Amino acid sequence: MDIETPTATAPEPPTVPQPDTYTELRTALNSERARAAALEAELAQTRSQYQSSAAQIEQLTQTLNGVRIDSTATNLLADVLPQYRGLLLPLVRQNLQVSADGQVMPQANQTTDAILSGLRTQYPALFAACLLYTSPSPRDVEES
Numbered sequence: 001m002d003i004e005t006p007t008a009t010a011p012e013p014p015t016v017p018q019p020d021t022y023t024e025l026r027t028a029l030n031s032e033r034a035r036a037a038a039l040e041a042e043l044a045q046t047r048s049q050y051q052s053s054a055a056q057i058e059q060l061t062q063t064l065n066g067v068r069i070d071s072t073a074t075n076l077l078a079d080v081l082p083q084y085r086g087l088l089l090p091l092v093r094q095n096l097q098v099s100a101d102g103q104v105m106p107q108a109n110q111t112t113d114a115i116l117s118g119l120r121t122q123y124p125a126l127f128a129a130c131l132l133y134t135s136p137s138p139r140d141v142e143e144s
Contacts, residue, residue, distance in 0.1 A: 065098040072096055072104040076112055084126040088119055 073092040077085045095107050095115050106112055120127055 068098055068102065068104045069093050069096045076116060079116075079127050081126060084123075088123065088126065091119065
């Protein structure tokens with residue numbers, strides 16, 4: 001019986017590209033570099049637009065939150081005589097904040113009732129008072 005011993009086959013040497021192949025590779029590489037540069041420029045432009053849009057959104061959000069706070073503060077001051085609302089508006093505004101979901105609420109550890117109570121205590125003359133006179137007047141009393 002003849003047993004053959006496996007012989008190691010030497011790897012073939014790499015083929016050296018021909019000059020035309022180098023030219024083609026170089027052209028393809030330059031084309032890919034140009035494409036990558038164009039994509040980088042497009043990405044930079046998109047980032048710039050995004051940052052500009054993000055800044056505009058932030059500005060609009062701040063404006064909207066200011067309007068929300070002003071509206072709530074004005075509603076809270078409905079009992080204040082109209083000519084004095086402007087005086088108390090900044091005091092109420094500074095005690096309000098807007099939550100992440102857009103709700104206006106008092107600062108921490110406060111309630112709107114506490115804010116108004118404090119203002120009524122400090123500035124009682126600025127709040128409208130409605131006195132109801134319930135006793136009959138002499139004209140309403142019938143003489144029998």
